[in-house]
Amino acid sequence: MVSHRMRVLRRVILGRRAVVSVIIALVSTVTVGYADSLLGVDVGIVPASVADWALRVVAVLAALQLATATTLLAARDIRRAFRARGPGAREVIRVRDQASMIRALRSASYIRLRRSPDTVRYVRNVWGYAGPCTLHLGMLVVMCGVLVASLTQSSGTFVAYEGESIPAGTVPASTERGPLASPPALTRPIMLDHLDVTYWPDGAPRRIAALVTLETADGGRELEVGVNDPGGVSGFRIFQHSTFGYAFGITVTRGGVGERYRFEIPVPAERDAASYLDTTLDSGDMLRAKLVHDPSTPTGAPLLTLRLVRGGVTLGEAEYAATSSAVLGDTEVSVDVVKRWAVFSLQRTRGMGLVFTGFFLIFAGAVLTYAFTPREVTISRSSAGGVVAEWHAVRFPLMYGSEVAALRRAAEADGDDDD
Amino acid sequence: MTEALLIADPLLHLAAAACYMVVFVLLVVEMLLGRRTASAAMALAWVGTSTHALGILARWTVAGHGPMLTKYENLSAYAFVTAGLALYLGVRKAGLRSLGVLLYPAAFLMIGVAVYTGPDLVNLPPAFTGVWLVMHVCFYFLAFGSAMTAVSASVLLMVRSRLRPTVAARLPDVDDLDVAAYRFAGLAFTFWGIGMLTGSIWAYNAWGRYWGWDPVETWSLVTWLILGVYLHLRRFFGWDGTRAAWLIVLSFALALMSLFGTTFITGSLHGVYFR
Numbered sequence: 001m002v003s004h005r006m007r008v009l010r011r012v013i014l015g016r017r018a019v020v021s022v023i024i025a026l027v028s029t030v031t032v033g034y035a036d037s038l039l040g041v042d043v044g045i046v047p048a049s050v051a052d053w054a055l056r057v058v059a060v061l062a063a064l065q066l067a068t069a070t071t072l073l074a075a076r077d078i079r080r081a082f083r084a085r086g087p088g089a090r091e092v093i094r095v096r097d098q099a100s101m102i103r104a105l106r107s108a109s110y111i112r113l114r115r116s117p118d119t120v121r122y123v124r125n126v127w128g129y130a131g132p133c134t135l136h137l138g139m140l141v142v143m144c145g146v147l148v149a150s151l152t153q154s155s156g157t158f159v160a161y162e163g164e165s166i167p168a169g170t171v172p173a174s175t176e177r178g179p180l181a182s183p184p185a186l187t188r189p190i191m192l193d194h195l196d197v198t199y200w201p202d203g204a205p206r207r208i209a210a211l212v213t214l215e216t217a218d219g220g221r222e223l224e225v226g227v228n229d230p231g232g233v234s235g236f237r238i239f240q241h242s243t244f245g246y247a248f249g250i251t252v253t254r255g256g257v258g259e260r261y262r263f264e265i266p267v268p269a270e271r272d273a274a275s276y277l278d279t280t281l282d283s284g285d286m287l288r289a290k291l292v293h294d295p296s297t298p299t300g301a302p303l304l305t306l307r308l309v310r311g312g313v314t315l316g317e318a319e320y321a322a323t324s325s326a327v328l329g330d331t332e333v334s335v336d337v338v339k340r341w342a343v344f345s346l347q348r349t350r351g352m353g354l355v356f357t358g359f360f361l362i363f364a365g366a367v368l369t370y371a372f373t374p375r376e377v378t379i380s381r382s383s384a385g386g387v388v389a390e391w392h393a394v395r396f397p398l399m400y401g402s403e404v405a406a407l408r409r410a411a412e413a414d415g416d417d418d419d
Numbered sequence: 420m421t422e423a424l425l426i427a428d429p430l431l432h433l434a435a436a437a438c439y440m441v442v443f444v445l446l447v448v449e450m451l452l453g454r455r456t457a458s459a460a461m462a463l464a465w466v467g468t469s470t471h472a473l474g475i476l477a478r479w480t481v482a483g484h485g486p487m488l489t490k491y492e493n494l495s496a497y498a499f500v501t502a503g504l505a506l507y508l509g510v511r512k513a514g515l516r517s518l519g520v521l522l523y524p525a526a527f528l529m530i531g532v533a534v535y536t537g538p539d540l541v542n543l544p545p546a547f548t549g550v551w552l553v554m555h556v557c558f559y560f561l562a563f564g565s566a567m568t569a570v571s572a573s574v575l576l577m578v579r580s581r582l583r584p585t586v587a588a589r590l591p592d593v594d595d596l597d598v599a600a601y602r603f604a605g606l607a608f609t610f611w612g613i614g615m616l617t618g619s620i621w622a623y624n625a626w627g628r629y630w631g632w633d634p635v636e637t638w639s640l641v642t643w644l645i646l647g648v649y650l651h652l653r654r655f656f657g658w659d660g661t662r663a664a665w666l667i668v669l670s671f672a673l674a675l676m677s678l679f680g681t682t683f684i685t686g687s688l689h690g691v692y693f694r
Contacts, residue, residue: 019651027644135609142616146630155627200542208545227545228552228625239627242545345627352623359616366609370602398598401514 010068022065025058052150059147066140073133081129085119086376086392093404095379095387095411104410105377108403119380128372129394135365138358145354154181155347159264160192161247162339165215172346184346187234189215193222195244195340203270203293210240210342225344241343245275246291246302248320249337252281254330259283264341265291267302285310287333306333375400377407424477429538431474432495436530438467439502443523450517450589457509457516464506464519471499471530481540487556488541494533496556497678500564502526508568514591515599521571551621558614562607563678566646569603570671572596573664597659600667601650607674608646615639635689638677645670 012018095101110122156172170186177183193211200206209226214233223238225231230239245266252259259282268275268291277289290305307317308328315329325334374394382388389411393400445460475486475495486492505522508515576596579587591599618636619629630636649666652658658666682689 019655020648023644023648023651027641027648139612149629202542204542205545206542228548228621230624230627237627239624241626347627349623352620352629355616355629356620359613359620362609362616363613366606366613370606370609396598396602398594399602 010072019065022058022061026055026062029054029058056147056150059143059150063140063143063147066136066143070133070136070140073136077129077133080374080394081123081126082113083121084114084116085121085378085380086390093389093391093408093411095389097411097413098379098387100413101379101389101407101411104407108406110375110377119378122377122379124375125372126374128368128374131365131367131369131372133365134361135369138361138363138365140358141354141361142358145351145358148351148354149178149349150351151178151180152350153178153347154184155345155349156184157241157343157345159341159343160190160210160212161341162192162195164339165189165191181348184236184348186346187236191215192340192342195342197244197267203272205242208240208242208244208342210344212238236346236348239345239347241345244340244342246304247337247339247341248289248304248335249339250287250306251334251336252283252287253332253334254283261287263289265289265304268292285315285331302338304335306335308333369395373400375403421481424481425538425540428474428478428481429534431470431477432530432534432538435467435471435474435502436527436534438463438470439523439527439530442467443520443527446517446519446523450520451586453585453589457513460519461506461509461516464502464509464523468499468502468506471495471502475499478538484543484547485553485556487547487552488543489539490536491533491538494529494536496560497563498526498529498533500560501529501567504564504568514595515572517590518568518571518575518599521574522567525567525571546625549621549624551617551624555614555618555621558610558617559678562610562614563674565603565607565610566671566674569600569607569667572600572603573667576600576664577661593660597663600664601653601659604646604649604667604670607670608643608650611639611643611646611674615643633689634681635677638673638681642670642673642677645673 093101105122108124110124111126112120113123113126114121154175154177156175158166158170158172160166166186166189168186168188171183172186175184191213193213196207196209196211197205198207207226209224209229212223212225212231213220214223223231223233225238225240227240227242230237232238243266245264248263248265250261250263252261261279261281263277263279265275265277273292275291277291279287279289281287286309288307288309290307292303292305293301301321304320305317306320306326306328308315308331310329315331316327318326318328318333320326320335323335323338325332327333373396376392376394377389378392379387379389389407391404391407442460442464445456445463448454449456449460478492478495479485482492486496501522505519505526508518508522573596575590576593579590579593579596582590590596615636622631623629645666649658649663649670652666653663
């Protein structure tokens with residue numbers, strides 16, 4: 001009864017139609033999710049949360065199938081490895097010289113696994129039996145890792161300015177989190193000490209790294225993070241983005257009244273390019289800013305140009321290589337502070353360990369499946385009294401024609417020389 | 420030295436392409452006319468692949484990084500893996516040597532497009548570092564080469580019955596072609612999957628997310644799943660022969676879309692590698 005139920009369960013979960021249906025469902029949800037991300041959430045085919053949940057549900061179904069398949073494959077592979085004889089073959093090799101045949105088997109790396117009075121079983125690449133099972137186990141582990149990460153991941157981005165501390169408890173802007181995750185709040189104060197950017201000769205950034213200080217009860221702990229080189233702190237990981245720039249503290253004085261502004265301008269992508277920022281002042285004038293790299297410095301120091309425009313007429317324009325002041329028409333515009341800023345992500349993710357492990361399992365499974373196909377030879381006495389060998393390849397038997405031919409030649413060799 | 424290598428790089432690529440074209444002609448002559456030209460073809464294939472490798476090395480030395488940026492570098496690497504697999508089959512699996520009649524022209528075409536787009540050097544962006552990126556790129560090269568081999572076997576399988584019996588007799592059996600397509604599709608599925616995984620680990624380090632519904636990522640996942648459908652249809656539904664061959668052709672079209680097409684029709688974070 002139990003066996004019957006298991007068979008039914010297996011048929012439902014691992015039936016041919018069930019397997020293909022789940023794969024097609026995965027393709028469909030991925031395609032819908034893609035279309036949704038292309039069109040945008042607001043006018044999407046389905047809301048993003050629905051697409052996320054649909055993918056999770058299908059992933060659970062796929063994981064269930066993979067778990068069942070892996071268990072069944074493991075049982076099958078163990079049975080195959082230790083069975084008394086192979087499943088037979090269409091072509092049976094008649095063995096005239098058993099000693100020559102065994103020598104050929106040994107030289108081809110076949111090892112003897114089972115022996116009884118009537119049969120001897122040799123196997124080449126016995127570890128290859130575990131290939132499909134390991135491959136499916138790897139996919140299962142990855143699927144579990146993806147599910148755990150999708151449910152528990154929380155992340156958000158924040159902008160840090162050189163020398164300014166961000167207090168503990170700050171929740172980064174534009175946060176994303178899974179249904180089981182808590183908001184990614186900073187667990188301790190953090191400060192950007194220094195941003196280190198090096199450039200290629202053509203002016204494109206080569207390396208972007210930051211030194212940040214995590215303030216603790218006993219002082220501070222310095223941590224270096226960079227693009228593609230995240231750092232870890234209190235269960236979170238900090239990622240450095242490629243976006244960075246300068247924050248200019250600007251005072252605009254007109255008629256003895258000063259107004260303070262902070263211009264945050266990203267560094268242009270290339271050295272001979274420029275970034276622009278137009279800001280309407282409280283007075284109604286427009287202050288147009290242009291930022292380029294100073295080509296005379298190897299690290300690309302900022303060169304800011306400010307132009308004051310009133311009613312479409314330019315009143316004045318000045319360049320600021322550092323903190324300085326200039327009069328633009330009837331207005332004094334001074335750059336008081338120049339700081340660098342950089343964008344970081346704060347993220348807590350569980351499940352990436354499973355993804356890593358799954359990667360190695362898939363790799364191992366693939367190698368075992370494709371490079372170590374097991375081949376079996378069962379030598380036994382035929383009913384007619386002679387000795388026969390049955391060769392069997394677990395996968396791709398047509399690929400081993402030359403090996404079978406060599407064994408056949410050895411088996412059918414004239415044994416007189418050995419006598 | 421740098422100037423010399425910069426000049427040598429495209430010349431070596433063109434020389435390799437010329438070798439591949441001659442290899443193709445020799446293989447076609449053997450297939451159609453029955454002349455014994457295979458040995459000469461394989462010798463020339465060695466020369467072509469070695470020249471190609473020298474071209475890649477020359478560029479690597481000048482650029483300071485492996486072939487992973489720009490159309491030129493990527494197409495050259497894909498062509499190299501394709502030609503390398505054709506050479507392997509020609510030398511170690513003589514029965515499948517005739518797959519070269521499709522693999523070598525493909526390599527020739529890819530080098531041609533690569534040279535046409537120009538061998539300008541581009542520096543690596545800050546995110547393009549780390550062992551995971553190297554593995555990601557290498558496994559996609561292998562996946563493409565395997566898929567290319569599988570589709571070549573499938574195409575030969577489909578056209579075999581339309582050829583003159585004398586010509587068809589010089590091609591591998593339908594069963595051999597079918598098994599080769601199945602096996603290389605399995606390899607492509609595996610390499611593609613590992614490529615996606617290593618890519619997701621690299622993306623996690625570089626951008627703080629392992630999956631972002633980026634067009635290239637999504638098309639890549641769809642390609643992988645279709646390859647999975649192919650393998651399961653063969654395994655469980657007994658698909659083989661022409662029917663399975665058409666599915667491989669579809670999978671390969673998706674692979675081309677993932678690797679090359681997506682960056683042309685939509686903005687992608689991955690577009691930087693194929694600018």
